[in-house]
Amino acid sequence: MAKISYERPVITKLNTGTMNKFGTRTEFAPVTHIDGVSVKKLIADYGSPCFVISERTIRNTYRNAVRAFKTRYPKVQFAWSYKTNYLNAVCNVFHQEGSWAEVVSIFEYEKALRNGVAGEKIIFNGPDKSEEDLIKAVENNSLIHIDHSDELYMLVEVLGKIKKKARVAIRVNMDTGVYPMWDRFGFNYENGTAWATINKIFAHPELELVGLHCHIGTYMLTAHAYSVATSKLCDLAINVKYRYGKNIEYLDLGGGFASANTLKGSYLQGGDIIPTMDDYAEAITSTILNYGFKMDELPTLFLETGRALIDDAGYLLGSVIAIKRLSDGRRATIMDFGVNLLFTSFWYNHRISPAQEISSQTEDMVLYGPLCMNIDVVRESINLPLLNKGDQVVVHRVGAYNMTQWMQFIQMRPRIVMIGMDGTPHVIREKESLDTMLRYERLPEHLEKIG
Amino acid sequence: MRTEVRTTANMNINKNIAISETGFVFNPLTGDSFNTNRVGQEILRQLQKGASIDDLYKHLTDTFSVDKATAEKDLADFFMVLKSYQILIEV
Numbered sequence A: 001m002a003k004i005s006y007e008r009p010v011i012t013k014l015n016t017g018t019m020n021k022f023g024t025r026t027e028f029a030p031v032t033h034i035d036g037v038s039v040k041k042l043i044a045d046y047g048s049p050c051f052v053i054s055e056r057t058i059r060n061t062y063r064n065a066v067r068a069f070k071t072r073y074p075k076v077q078f079a080w081s082y083k084t085n086y087l088n089a090v091c092n093v094f095h096q097e098g099s100w101a102e103v104v105s106i107f108e109y110e111k112a113l114r115n116g117v118a119g120e121k122i123i124f125n126g127p128d129k130s131e132e133d134l135i136k137a138v139e140n141n142s143l144i145h146i147d148h149s150d151e152l153y154m155l156v157e158v159l160g161k162i163k164k165k166a167r168v169a170i171r172v173n174m175d176t177g178v179y180p181m182w183d184r185f186g187f188n189y190e191n192g193t194a195w196a197t198i199n200k201i202f203a204h205p206e207l208e209l210v211g212l213h214c215h216i217g218t219y220m221l222t223a224h225a226y227s228v229a230t231s232k233l234c235d236l237a238i239n240v241k242y243r244y245g246k247n248i249e250y251l252d253l254g255g256g257f258a259s260a261n262t263l264k265g266s267y268l269q270g271g272d273i274i275p276t277m278d279d280y281a282e283a284i285t286s287t288i289l290n291y292g293f294k295m296d297e298l299p300t301l302f303l304e305t306g307r308a309l310i311d312d313a314g315y316l317l318g319s320v321i322a323i324k325r326l327s328d329g330r331r332a333t334i335m336d337f338g339v340n341l342l343f344t345s346f347w348y349n350h351r352i353s354p355a356q357e358i359s360s361q362t363e364d365m366v367l368y369g370p371l372c373m374n375i376d377v378v379r380e381s382i383n384l385p386l387l388n389k390g391d392q393v394v395v396h397r398v399g400a401y402n403m404t405q406w407m408q409f410i411q412m413r414p415r416i417v418m419i420g421m422d423g424t425p426h427v428i429r430e431k432e433s434l435d436t437m438l439r440y441e442r443l444p445e446h447l448e449k450i451g
Numbered sequence B: 001m002r003t004e005v006r007t008t009a010n011m012n013i014n015k016n017i018a019i020s021e022t023g024f025v026f027n028p029l030t031g032d033s034f035n036t037n038r039v040g041q042e043i044l045r046q047l048q049k050g051a052s053i054d055d056l057y058k059h060l061t062d063t064f065s066v067d068k069a070t071a072e073k074d075l076a077d078f079f080m081v082l083k084s085y086q087i088l089i090e091v
């Protein structure tokens, strides 16, 4: 007689009448394919864990964002926020779609240049620009976004030495009604520092103030904050026009649009509460259009959107290393990926799906990573179908920040694969090896031998 | 009246546990109800009949496509959960 197929015994207590604080999830359907490519095959070919990026999703997401803005406002320019994901393959998809580059270090700046982005299409943000960095940016005619007055004075000094002019903007911080307020970067609007800095810039003919910039925060849950930010930038621009007769060429609203990930502590799924791209676009563009610029003097709208353009396109594939029971009775599942690869699990409850057909039984569990470290918790509590050693899972919406903020800690970093428009997977970053690590180590001679 | 059946050297199952065909389990001792899967139901029924641990392994490996090592590991784990729900009672 054929034996009945086995599934490990489980028993779950039924709680009637109490709300499940983890929210009810019915997303247990297995995700067996990404863009038509089998997850099983991806893991067989590229290893577990491995990151997968969908080129199709990037392009679709980008085109939707462009549509949301361009159908409302005539002059829109996106600049890809390199720090969000600076893999060349990813950057070049955005550049092919027409995006400029937004960088915050000379490392990112040079990466953008090597990717073929013209110097004048690079926005150089951030508090850390050395004299050499500034010279390079000036020579390439890049847009220098000044963060603090030390940078302003250094730039004036540099320009004196090399006898050149620079195209600059200032970063403005402000109260948008969202707290904590990001006042660490740039010049404050409310206390007049931003306006005073603008006046200083106009006192230096070698500086041309072409734009005004802000980045009011990240994962902004209200589109209204952008209306406030936009009107404050518009106010500065109109005052510049009034006082100096100069048209500000662009307003750069930075990044900060939320992706559909669910924040920790949120009872509702991210996708149900975040504003849509159209909501953000409406808030920003209607504010500019109604502000009082002459139609032929409307500034170009720059956007440095990061996570909202790339989160959805990234997946992390992984496998179950072991399952165990904690002393308090909770189920624990140990995965082969942890906070080393999933930096964003510190603030998101990432959606995780099984990658194979599953039982109808589910259980609550804590998901641990492979690091021999207490901090390595991917999900403190998640309800998933029964998982067994070797089972594979797909983590969703991991495209932003993970592939730049990941740590080489205890484990080496795995491959990243991009599935092209025709469904062909391409390795876009090789996995690290012991040699990768040792390449940068040096042993003093007296420590070469240990015995 | 005895309401517990000896299962292992030091654990008894609460005999009044009710198990339905669909895997619905009720513990009259605590008033809690549970849901269990096919293998879980089988184990509870065998325990109610007074099966020993060895009987259980044999029954599981005869009935289901599972090897003894896996059955042992899973049973040990399952017993911990049953204890925490007071379905199994330590004596």
Ligand SMILES: Cc1ncc(COP(=O)(O)O)c(C=O)c1O
Binding pocket: A081, A084, A102, A125, A215, A217, A218, A219, A254, A255, A256, A257, A304, A305, A306, A307, A308, A400
């Ligand atoms: C100056 C600047 N622009 C854009 C971004 C991208 O932000 P987000 O990913 O929230 O869209 C950041 C991120 O911190 C930033 O600092």
